Amino acid sequence: MASTAAPAELQLYIDGAFRPAADGRTFVDTDPATGAPLSRVHAAGPDDVDAAVAAARRALPGWAATPAAERGRILQRAADLLRARNADIARLEVLDTGKPIAEAEAVDVLSGADCLSYFAGVAATLHGQHVDLPPTAFAYTRREPLGVCVGIGAWNYPIQIACWKAAPALACGNTMVFKPSELTPLTAATLAEVFTEAGLPPGVFNVVQGARATGEALARHPDVDKISITGSVPTGKAVMADAAGTLKHVTMELGGKSPLVVFADADLDNAASGALLANFYTQGEICSNGTRVFVQRAVFDAFVARLLPRVEAMRIGDPLDPETDVGSLISQAHRSTVESYIAAGRAAGATLLCGGDRPTDPALAGGAFLRPAIFADCTDDMPIVREEIFGPVMCLLPFDDEAEVVRRANATPFGLAAGLFTRDLARGHRVAAALQAGICWINTYNITPIEVPFGGVKQSGIGRENGLAAIEHYTQLKTVYVELGDVDAPY
Ligand code: NAD
Numbered sequence: 001m002a003s004t005a006a007p008a009e010l011q012l013y014i015d016g017a018f019r020p021a022a023d024g025r026t027f028v029d030t031d032p033a034t035g036a037p038l039s040r041v042h043a044a045g046p047d048d049v050d051a052a053v054a055a056a057r058r059a060l061p062g063w064a065a066t067p068a069a070e071r072g073r074i075l076q077r078a079a080d081l082l083r084a085r086n087a088d089i090a091r092l093e094v095l096d097t098g099k100p101i102a103e104a105e106a107v108d109v110l111s112g113a114d115c116l117s118y119f120a121g122v123a124a125t126l127h128g129q130h131v132d133l134p135p136t137a138f139a140y141t142r143r144e145p146l147g148v149c150v151g152i153g154a155w156n157y158p159i160q161i162a163c164w165k166a167a168p169a170l171a172c173g174n175t176m177v178f179k180p181s182e183l184t185p186l187t188a189a190t191l192a193e194v195f196t197e198a199g200l201p202p203g204v205f206n207v208v209q210g211a212r213a214t215g216e217a218l219a220r221h222p223d224v225d226k227i228s229i230t231g232s233v234p235t236g237k238a239v240m241a242d243a244a245g246t247l248k249h250v251t252m253e254l255g256g257k258s259p260l261v262v263f264a265d266a267d268l269d270n271a272a273s274g275a276l277l278a279n280f281y282t283q284g285e286i287c288s289n290g291t292r293v294f295v296q297r298a299v300f301d302a303f304v305a306r307l308l309p310r311v312e313a314m315r316i317g318d319p320l321d322p323e324t325d326v327g328s329l330i331s332q333a334h335r336s337t338v339e340s341y342i343a344a345g346r347a348a349g350a351t352l353l354c355g356g357d358r359p360t361d362p363a364l365a366g367g368a369f370l371r372p373a374i375f376a377d378c379t380d381d382m383p384i385v386r387e388e389i390f391g392p393v394m395c396l397l398p399f400d401d402e403a404e405v406v407r408r409a410n411a412t413p414f415g416l417a418a419g420l421f422t423r424d425l426a427r428g429h430r431v432a433a434a435l436q437a438g439i440c441w442i443n444t445y446n447i448t449p450i451e452v453p454f455g456g457v458k459q460s461g462i463g464r465e466n467g468l469a470a471i472e473h474y475t476q477l478k479t480v481y482v483e484l485g486d487v488d489a490p491y
Contacts, residue, residue: 006038006095006186012048012209013192015055016202022047027211029185032098033319033328033367041185044208049177049217052206056148056175057223059203064145064173071171072123077198079116082109082163082191089190093159094319096184098328098367099282101320111450112163112191115466118450119171126172126471136485142478145173146249147225149474150218152239153188154230155181155330156285156390161230162188166195166205168470174226175204179218182211183330215239222246226474229253230287232388233414233459240462251463251473253287254456255388256416258437259409260290260445261399264298266421270443272306274421275394278445280314280372283329284392287460288417290445292385294405297398304376304396308354311372316359328367329391335368338391342373345384345393350375355392380408388414402431410436415458419445438464 006029011018021042029039044052063071082089090104099108128141151165158180169176180188192207208214215235219227219242228251229239236254243250260278262271278290295303319327329335342356356373358364372392378385385395399405409418418437422428432440438456441447448454453469455461463473 006092008039010039010041010185010189010209012042012044012052013189013207014048014052015206016196018189021045022051027182029096029183031095032330033369035332035366038095039186041182041209043210044179044214046217048208049214049221052177052208053148053218053221053223055203055206056177059201060145060147060175062201063170063175063204066173068126068171068173069124071173072120074195074199075116075120075123075167075171078194078200079113079120081194081198082113082116085194086110089159089187091320092186092190094327096158096186097155097282098319098330100324100327102322102324103282108157108160111448112160114450115160115163115167119167119470122168122468122471123171126475128477133481137481137483139479139481142480143172143471143475144478146474146476147174148223149174149176149226149228150221150224151176151178152215152218152227152229152231153178153180153184154287155183156282156287158184159187159191162191164465165228166191168465168474169228170200170204172471172474174474177206177208177218177224179208179210179214182209185209216242219243219248220245224248226250228463228465228473236461249473251455251465252461253465254416254459254461255390256287256289256414256456256460257292257386257388257412258288258290258414258417258419259292259294259435260418261405261409261420261431262293262295262299262303263402263420263422263424263427264296265423266299266443267423268299268303268306271303271421272310274419274441274443274445275307276310278419279394280311280326280392281446283326283370284372285330285390286446288439288446288448290417290419291389291393292395292397292409294397294399294409297400300396300398304353308374311374312354314372316369316371317361317364326369326372326392328364328369330368332368334391335370338370338389338393341384341387341389341391341393345375345378345382345395348382348384349377350382350384350395351377380411386412402427406431406434410434413459414456416456416460417441417446
């Protein structure tokens with residue numbers, strides 16, 4: 001079971017057991033904080049993808065026919081096991097992602113467990129509807145599973161993403177093949193083991209490992225009924241095009257460039273806390289981050305004065321140190337991308353107020369560390385303001401009035417999240433209604449309890465995870481019409 005060290009070799013998890021890739025291909029998973037190899041991971045080829053989908057298909061009738069309360073009991077046992085092993089699994093997640101252990105222990109595993117518990121409770125509440133059709137007929141709806149679902153994950157919240165997809169899918173009676181990001185393969189396999197230990201029948205939850213080609217094979221597979229992906233917008237478009245071949249259902253949890261609006265009447269200390277939560281948790285590698293921070297001109301300088309010392313005090317260091325606030329980015333390649341955005345910001349005339357450089361501590365030289373960066377003097381047309389960077393880069397943008405800031409905040413193809421700080425209740429709700437986003441926080445940011453739906457509008461996504469809304473995306477309705485009287489045919 002979950003040990004504190006990464007396994008030297010990690011196989012695929014198909015039909016309730018680990019097995020090697022059919023063609024023996026492997027890739028190396030590395031610790032981004034040190035560059036050290038963690039695990040040799042088996043890469044699923046087409047035969048392995050076929051085997052995983054076939055296992056999920058075989059397991060489907062039995063799982064769909066399992067009483068919902070029993071499905072819920074198994075999910076709840078899995079949640080209990082995750083909670084009991086939080087420390088070990090959080091450590092694995094840190095090795096794979098480079099994020100601080102304080103975060104992984106407080107959020108990553110436990111939010112996954114919360115999700116399993118929530119949908120464990122929901123399972124037995126699923127029901128259809130009765131529709132009376134007097135005088136002699138009625139109809140009812142059955143809420144049926146979609147079938148074999150595929151989940152594809154990003155690397156920033158590996159086990160949480162796996163749980164956010166598996167829990168509603170399994171609660172609704174579907175089976176699943178899950179592919180984690182090739183950069184973070186470890187904890188999805190741990191979750192599969194936990195499910196088996198909790199009593200999940202073989203084949204109900206399978207894990208294939210690999211990169212884009214494995215994902216494509218899943219998205220194109222003719223025997224898959226639904227695909228839910230968490231990733232970037234270009235990847236989402238490719239997956240949707242591939243899924244169209246057999247008209248699969250899709251859920252798209254994609255990227256963003258979300259606005260956070262600070263009005264002059266806001267509590268500025270709370271607003272600064274919100275801006276920190278909106279930009280620098282998990283080294284800024286969060287899809288819903290509010291990276292365009294619009295600040296009303298009258299309080300711009302006061303807000304920056306509150307923000308800067310707190311950012312400069314953030315401790316960057318060994319992700320396994322409980323005192324660390326900022327860990328390593330996911331890879332050297334990703335750090336280079338973030339650094340090229342920082343260079344582009346300076347070249348475009350933005351002023352770097354802090355960070356954006358590598359720490360000088362020689363102990364961190366092997367990792368992909370980058371100090372949190374804040375830009376002022378930004379304009380709406382700069383690449384750092386328009387494009388998702390997915391790293392610790394905040395852009396400050398002054399504004400004058402409400403109508404202007406709503407227009408500028410919405411001037412983006414993304415629509416994942418938004419936030420605003422104000423003491424004016426009416427304005428809070430008015431602006432929340434006007435912002436084009438799947439989730440909007442008033443006087444806080446980036447809080448995602450499992451009870452509330454999460455997902456994007458515009459190019460940030462299709463469908464919702466979490467809350468009862470997720471049920472709509474893992475079930476389909478069958479209408480049954482019943483005639484109790486005679487059939488009156490006109491012929
Ligand atoms: P990515 O798009 O590069 O990869 C995501 C996953 O898709 C990986 O598992 C990858 O192997 C797979 N993949 C890549 N190409 C594919 C293809 N053509 N067909 C099938 N699968 C394919 O994203 P990433 O770099 O892993 O993650 C960062 C992105 O994810 C950011 O844009 C971020 O905003 C987004 N994200 C969104 C959410 C959300 O809930 N909306 C959450 C986390 C991350």
